[in-house]
Amino acid sequence: MEDNIFFISNAPGNTMQAFLEKELSKCEQFIISVAFISKSGLASLKQTLLELENRGIPGKILTTDYLTFTEPGALRSLSKYRNIEVKLFRCDKNIKGFHTKGYLFFKEKVISITIGSSNLTGNALAVNKEWNTCFSVEDDASLYKSVIEDFESLWNSSNAFPITEEILDEYTQIYIEQKRIARELQQQKIALEKDIVIRESKKISFDQILLEPNSMQLEFVRKLNEIRAMGEHRALLISATGTGKTYAAAFALREINPKRALFLVHREQILRKAIESFKNVFGDTKTFGLYSGTSHEIDRDFIFATMQTMATHFEDFAKQEFQVIVVDEAHRVGAESYQNMMAYFNPDLWIGMTASPDRTDKFDVYSAFDHNIAHEIRLQEAMRLNLLCPFHYYGITDIFVDGEEKDKRDFARLVCDERVDFIIKKAEYFDHSGNRVKGLAFCSTLEESKELSKKFNERGYRTIALSGADSQDTRENCVKQLEQDEWDGGLDYIFTVDIFNEGIDIPQVNQILMLRPTESPIIFVQQLGRGLRKAENKEFVMILDFIGNYSNNYMIPIALSGDRTYNKDNIRRYVRQGVKALEGASTIHFDEIARKRIYESIDSANFSEMKLIKECYKNLKYKLGRIPNLMDYEEYGEIDVMRIFENASLGSYHKFLKKVEKDEYKVDFSTIEEKYLEYVSTKFANGKRLHELLILDELLGGNNRNVMSRVMSKMQNNFGISVNEKTRKNVENILTGQFASGAAKDTYTDVTFIESNETDFCISSKFKDLLVNNEFRRQMTEVVKFGLFRNKKYFGHRYKDTSFCLYEKYTYEDVCRLLDWEKSEVSLNIGGYKYDKNTQTYPVFINYEKNDNISATTRYEDRFVNEGTLIAISKSGRTSKSEDVKAAIEADQRGIKMDLFVRKNKDDHTSKEFYYLGRLHATGSTIDFVMPETTKTAVEITYNLETPVRQDIYEYLVG
Structure with a gap:
């Protein structure tokens, strides 16, 4: 067989994480031998490993106690799979090191082998620069025999121990002791470095020993300086939760160096943490005071105040008391209390900070800061820059949950014992980073959160339900209990509805349960963000989204991708790509039924409807402070303008503006x-x-x-x-x-x-x-x-001598025009393919997924054999002697150019575009047959693609 050799270096789109998931999903047996395994390495493979167990796919995993790096929690998780044998190789004086990193996947008589540098850890699979070589051989190849012989010798060695409770307990004790020693050494090192800094600080400038900004904060300070230089007095920072907005404000103020400044938030707990952040930046060069219901420290350089206190006392200060005022959670400034205060004070600079300026209450946050955006970094960019903790999102099919709105859901079914047991089973299986769970659970209603908390407690968990009715002290105490490392006296979960959507900082959260329908991408990202702050000993956060049968499930991939163009096929591909969709160590997975529910939601949604277009338009208008032009939609990543043009009642931007801007737009x-x-x-x-x-x-x-x-x-x-x-x-x-x-x-x-x-x-x-x-x-x-x-x-890179671009999408009308036909043809007249004698062109259109309800004579089984080979079926009533079939078979001899266009879902009546997949050439292999349940004949024709289909497109189409 022809060897298939390729290289994986963890470059974007080329990670071991994505490769392992693909190979595991299609193998019939696997073997893994790696030096180290961590919980972070398994976190991205949980859904795949579960599916392998359900299918009974056998596997062997060999790892080692070398350097005590392998995590006991990872071994414990692996030992629970019925289909996987796990052994721990104990190093001794004869074998002091163990560095194998090999992965073998068996399918029929072909073995895919990967040997390189990646261990089974989160960073090694996705982030670290790694070299891994992958190749395929048959089972009689000498190379395979050498690899399997060496593995068997290690596997059957007296040093290799099957994972038992006894082995786990023994290794866990050694692991804990080694970590304790390492911690003490690290603390000693830190103390020594601090001592050196203190002794040397007299020789260096103050700024050199203070914290330095990250990339987001540097860019914010730079742009803020530009805005101030233009004479502007207001600026807005849009930054994903956890990226360091408070530190960004501190660095900005260090640059400006105001005599007096005010920092405004809506919760006292946030104030105390903000003061700590500012102290880390300013040291003792400024004094900091807390102004709230419990403290009135107003004689300091910088005052940190709750909005509740300042709302009734702002007139106690002079209008120009502060040179800079920072408003945290600035999307709240539409409230009357904020408006009154902002009308009173007259600082040199207002700074607003928020993760979500596009509010559902429709207040124009951008206008409040004169549309001066000092910097914008959304979730996806923050993940790419490694500013946030990696997450592993799993979309899990919920049980007993149907209906479109949360108030239509059956409360008894939401809190029944069977659903509670199901949630717990999934939460325990998918696990968490660290020694114990520290989870947040978002529910639909207060009653649901209380009942679920009660039932979790009955099953041995320590949980509490919190709402806006609970006091600030109660909330803060519960957060402390959740974050503490010790289980005794701690909380496992806080159940809530929405009080933790924003503002509360809980870096230690390592698992989030989403037990409610996604009502908007904004709220989804807010809740996701609760777990994305980095923290010590936290490698990742597990996001478990229990997906019911809701019409707005399409909001989930929109929120995760940040793609606001509302292109249906882009959203479907994002759901399908999953693990490949994000840069870095984060991953996205949906189980089969959850994926199907999201596809159905996407199919039924109308992304060219006026309501959605108007909402996106207003978001962009708020941001710009004017009516957007067409290029603004491209520049700011708002809805694809083609959604406006494709709306049946519009057809042009002019008509749209006539409908939505009756007062401001006066063009006829x-x-x-x-x-x-x-x-x-x-x-x-x-x-x-x-x-x-x-x-x-x-x-x-x-x-x-x-x-x-x-x-x-x-x-x-x-x-x-x-x-x-x-x-x-x-x-x-x-x-x-x-x-x-x-x-x-x-x-x-x-x-x-x-x-x-x-x-x-x-x-x-x-x-x-x-x-x-x-x-x-x-x-x-x-x-x-x-x-x-x-x-x-x-469309600038045309494919060979065609007018098409590979992997771009085209309608029937587009194809007729770009093939230079004399007239366009409706889809019924094309019927899957059509030969145009005048231009000697022959486009082939394939709907890869077909509705089971269509008639038997049109239920074609077109199918890819592999990325470079397609079997397509002729129209019904044809034989090998039919003229259109002969034209296809003899196309190369006759000088006919055949082009392939494929779409995933014919049932989506609002998306009529096909992927262009290049030129087709018939191999000469044909089979005449009678179509099932009919007397109609048809012909099966095998084609080779001139260019094999790109892997991600191929997996999307056939998956």
């Missing part, structure tokens, strides 16, 4: 002006072909004569795209209203942009007359420039 166009704008917006703004956009750009720029020849020359000279007569005629038809849509009624036959003259084409008289309206010209120019931008960004 004639019916024909609107039709022209709609045509360009819906047909060309996606940027899928350059030709029409360049011609329109010339016309709008006043270059009207001989436009066709001039643009065709520019295509060749500037873009390296040669234009033949068929393409030229196709473009001509499209811009003169002659490219029929194929539908019974064609809406745009009277929309013409060019007309012929004696030698070429010039601007049509109708379009020229319309351009007298300067606002129409401006908006038309904006749409064309937007389309040119999208072409360069998304």
Whole structure:
């Protein structure tokens, strides 16, 4: 067999973590021999290992006590799998070191072997720079025989002990003692370094011995200096929970060095921690005072006040008392108490800080800080920069949970014993970082949180339900109990509804249970963020999301990905990719039923509906302080503008603004002006072909004569795209209203942009007359420039001699246009494929997942054999002698070009795009057969793809 060799270095998209999950998922048996195993290494594989156990896939894992690095908790977890044998190799005077890092996966007679540097630990699988070589051999290969012989010698050695309770207890005691010794040595080292710093501090400047900012904080201070230099007095920091907003404010104030400053929050507990952070930055160069219901230390340089206290006492201070005022959780400034206070004080600088400015209450937070965004770092960027603790998210199918709204859910079923036992079973299986669980559980209602807490306690856990009715002291005491390392006197879980969505800092949280439907991506990220703060001895946080059957489940992947374009296929791919979707050590997994529920939610959602578009529009308008232009949506990652253009009642940005900005937007166009704008917006703004956009750009720029020849020359000279007569005629038809849509009624036959003259084409008289309206010209120019931008960004790399880009998506109409057909065809007339004799082109369209309810004659079993081979079925009623089948089989001999387009889900009626997967070539292998449950014949044709499908796309389509 041909060897398949590749290299894994833990570069983005090329991690051992993703590779292991893939290989384990498809193997029939596996062997792992590694020096070290940690709980963090197993955390990302929990769902996969559970599925292997359910399928009875046998495995052997050999690890070692070398350097006492392997964690007892990891061994204990592995020992519970019925299908896995685990042994601990005990090093001794004869074998002092054990450094194997090998992974073997068996399928039929082929063994995939990976040998390199990665142990089974979180960092080694995803973050560390590692070298691992992966290759496949048959079971009679000499290399495999050498590897398996050495493994068997270690496995059967007298030094290799099966994991038993006795072995675990013995090793655990050794592990704990070694960690104690290591801790003491580290403490001694720290004390010595502190002593050196103190003794040497007289020789160096103060700033050199204080904390230094991370990348986010540095960028914030830099941008804040720019904003101040422009004479602005307000600025907003948007930063994911746990990235260090308080320290960012401290570093900014160290740079500004105000005489007096005020730091405002809404909870006293946060104030005390904020003071500690500022002291770590300023040392004893400033004095700090607490101003709250219990303390009135107002004679200090910097005052840290609760909003509750300041709201009724702000007039006790002079209006210019403070040079800088920092408002934490700045999304709250819409409240009357904040507004009154902000109207009273007149500092040199207001600084707002928040993780979630896009609030559901619709208050314009950005306006409160004059739309000056000093820095913005969302969850995904913070994870990439390693500012947060890695998380492992598992979407788990909940039981007994249905309905669309939380108030429709059956309370008795939510708190029944069977569901409680199910939640506990999953929480114990998926585990946590550290020695004991320190968990937060988010519920739908207060009653549910109280009942679940009670039932957890009946099963031996120590939990409490907290709500907004509990005092601040009670909350703070419960947080301390949750965070303490000792189980005795501590809490395992706090059950709550929403009081921990924001503000409370609990770095030690190592497990989060989401026991409620996702109501919005904002709240989801807030709750996820409760576990993302880094803490000592915390390697990761486990997020367990119990997913019921809800119509808004699509919000989960949107929240996790941060992708606000609302492109359905992008969201589906994110769900499918899971472990590959995030940079760093964090991972995302969904079990099979949870994934299906999310797919169903995505399929049924209408992402071009006005409600969603308006919400995204207002978020962006709040951020900018003005009506956004088209490019703003791209720059700020808001909803894909194509969602606006594709809305059946809109078709153009102008029509959208007419609907939502009745007071501010006063532009009126004639019916024909609107039709022209709609045509360009819906047909060309996606940027899928350059030709029409360049011609329109010339016309709008006043270059009207001989436009066709001039643009065709520019295509060749500037873009390296040669234009033949068929393409030229196709473009001509499209811009003169002659490219029929194929539908019974064609809406745009009277929309013409060019007309012929004696030698070429010039601007049509109708379009020229319309351009007298300067606002129409401006908006038309904006749409064309937007389309040119999208072409360069998304469609600039054409595949070989085609007009398509590999792995980009196209509709039936797009394909007909880009193949230079004389007219478009509706999907029913194409029926899976269509040969066009005029252009010698033959596009093949495949719906890879088909509805079981469709008729037997159209229930085709098109399927990939592998990334480079496809079996496709002809239309019904065909044989090998049918002309369309012969054209496919003999395409290469006849000079016919076949292109493949595949989409995942035909049932999604709002997403009609297919992935372009390149050129197809029939192998000559065909099978005539009678279709099941019918008398109709069809032909099975085997094709080779000119370019094998990229791995992530392939896994998404066939998975």
